[in-house]
Amino acid sequence: MKIISMIPARYSASRFPGKLMQDLNGKTVILRTYEATKATNLFDDVFVVTDSEIIFNEITSHGGKAIMSIKEHECGSDRIAEAVENLDVDIVVNVQGDEPFTEVASLKKLIEVFKDDADKQIDLASLMVHITEEEEIKNPNTVKVIVDQNNFALYFSRSPIPFPRATDVGVKYFKHKGVYAFRKEALLDFYRLPMLPLEASEKIECIRYLEYGKRIKMVETNVQGVEIDTPEDLEKAKKLWK
Template structure:
């Protein structure tokens, strides 16, 4: 499931910006399909423009019937009537999503205890950990998330202690029942402070299992990100 909102706050209509010969959302859709991991791939959108773009290329798109605060809520509306077990949420602004991280994520669900899962990557530069736009995650020894934060976690009190910060990559997977349950829960205090909806799961005692990957995602959040993506496309 690829939630695709047209009116992005920081970069309006970013999903319909051209990246080579196709819009960003089309690249994302085709990358998910070409992974070969899924029975079906859908774009879930509030936009007739995005709906027509995907449909005109033979893809599958669904229109949201309601207003939603998040992509997770948008997906939950779409899957409510579908016969599915595990749902993967790939953001529409991830045109370079690859099979390797998605497969690691999906394989976590071979464990029947896993209800929610996501991805993380070791950060190359510890200085990036101070960037509030780069969400960090810490886990326990079972790779269950302990906390997500825009702050540096953990705080490295002893400079001689070697530690790697982990970046949270916002690709999620859910069992359908847990996804629908999520939408019935009120926003959690920690979620509202950090503006991170994944904290709603942790606040309510729902484990998020993390898969580590080396995948370096390029999300199109700003015009500068689009320029980087265009350079990458032209160099391939």
């Protein structure tokens, strides 16, 4: 299998515009992410996919590979799908541009899902983290996922799922981490299929896969990571980097 990583990178971000070009201890956030992804040695190739000439030049001027998006896109999956449409590749791993602390073991687990799937029953795989704090469970910025007995996703929501009508039944809550591994065909299907009401309501792109009957294998990880969504997150990342 040919396995590549794609890092979708928008310059404008509603909560922290230009965050990917912020300095993280001597290098920009996006360059840190690109270099960390390359350093895993898990991929045949790594690309940053962007709508910004600033980000494109940042990566290519440091010897990296970047692709400029041709169209405007609503989400990272669309941006990646456009970029891989004409590439010879089997599996595409989406690494978030604002997560410079790339964690090798979790990415390796995602790739193993497809190596063990000889019958090609799995369309995509993604990560989830067990969460216990009530504030995080109720936070709409935290996307939750529920799974079946074989860890296939049943649904994603910004609401607490399941609803805790009974609190003594041993339910565990899982946060969805936006790191995906796709079969190329599933990714292109996503690109071509229109958004349906559940995705539009929740504003969670992976719901589209479920609405069209795709199978998403969830992989549990213990690593929360650091997502740089605010200036405060950036300061935390700087301390952690040291």
